[in-house]
Amino acid sequence: MSFTFIVLTNFYPAANQAMQYAAGLAAKLQARLVLLHVKRASLFDPYVFAGENWRQAELDAEAPTAEAMQELVDRLPVPATVEMATDLLPTLARSLMARYQPALFVLGRPAAEATSADQVSGAALDLLRAAHFPLLVVPVGSTATAPPHQVIIAADAEGFRLDEAGRFAQQLLTNLQCPVTVAHVSEVEDDDACAAALQAVHTSGLVATSQHTDLRCFQHTHAAAGILEAAHTTRAGLLVLVARQRSYLGELFHRSVTARVLEHTTVPVLLLPAVEAPVSETTATDQRPDMGGEAEGLLY
Incomplete structure (x- = not known):
């Protein structure tokens, strides 16, 4: 059986640690990763009235971010792809489940003093667990390595x-x-x-x-x-x-x-x-x- 892990990621320490842990787990299980980059996580679509042209314009402006994300993929020890989206919405989560049939979503938990990164991951955690998706939450600063020995x-x-x-x-x-x-x-x-x-x-x-x-x-x-x-x-x-x-x-x-x-x-x-x-x-x-x-x- 082939597994896929969807990792909510950015360039901050918590997301990086989650990505590294997921990569270690994927290497053990011969799984693949999908690195998902979003700017926001919400139950409501901010572009529902503005239209898709505004959403696409925001995505186009993130071309440098997409290139940097691809560099992360190239350094991972397991196969991985990049998904870019402006917002993690319930519809996007269901779409990702349908396309990749992931075994789980992986999120990093920032330190208590983190602000903006914590807002995104915290909202994503609430959204995904409300939908009863399997979640792997990796705390920043954790000394645990993957695969785990216990x-x-x-x-x-x-x-x-x-x-x-x-x-x-x-x-x-x-x-x-x-x-x-x-x-x-x-x-x-x-x-x-x-x-x-x-x-x-x-x-x-x-x-x-x-x-x-x-x-x-x-x-x-x-x-x-x-x-x-x-x-x-x-x-x-x-x-x-x-x-x-x-x-x-x-x-x-x-x-x-x-x-x-x-x-x-x-x-x-x-x-x-x-x-x-x-x-x-x-x-x-x-x-x-x-x-x-x-x-x-x-x-x-």
């Missing part, structure tokens, strides 16, 4: 299934051939929930039952802090977060977990779309009432 999957006790876009991760974890750890975070010691988390990962097919998987449980009041501790303790080079398609209120309630992880992580994070497992695949642990703690779901 992968950690943050999981709760609820069952899930990978959707069509998320199945790339199955092949990814198989091809990486590195140790995989399932980490469960809870406020109290709960061996049953830990075992259910491992079962949920295996039942989903994310990791084959034949592939050795370690189980580590962490006790922490806040889910995000516990996940970050787990990634640090295991020296992970890639952190996988499962993202379920919940109700609107559920999305709002649990969104802080992933937001906090992305804000503070020093490890690249793979946000993996998933859907709820049928009731028949849930465990007894899943039937416990929701006590309102943020550790009850790892959602974005």
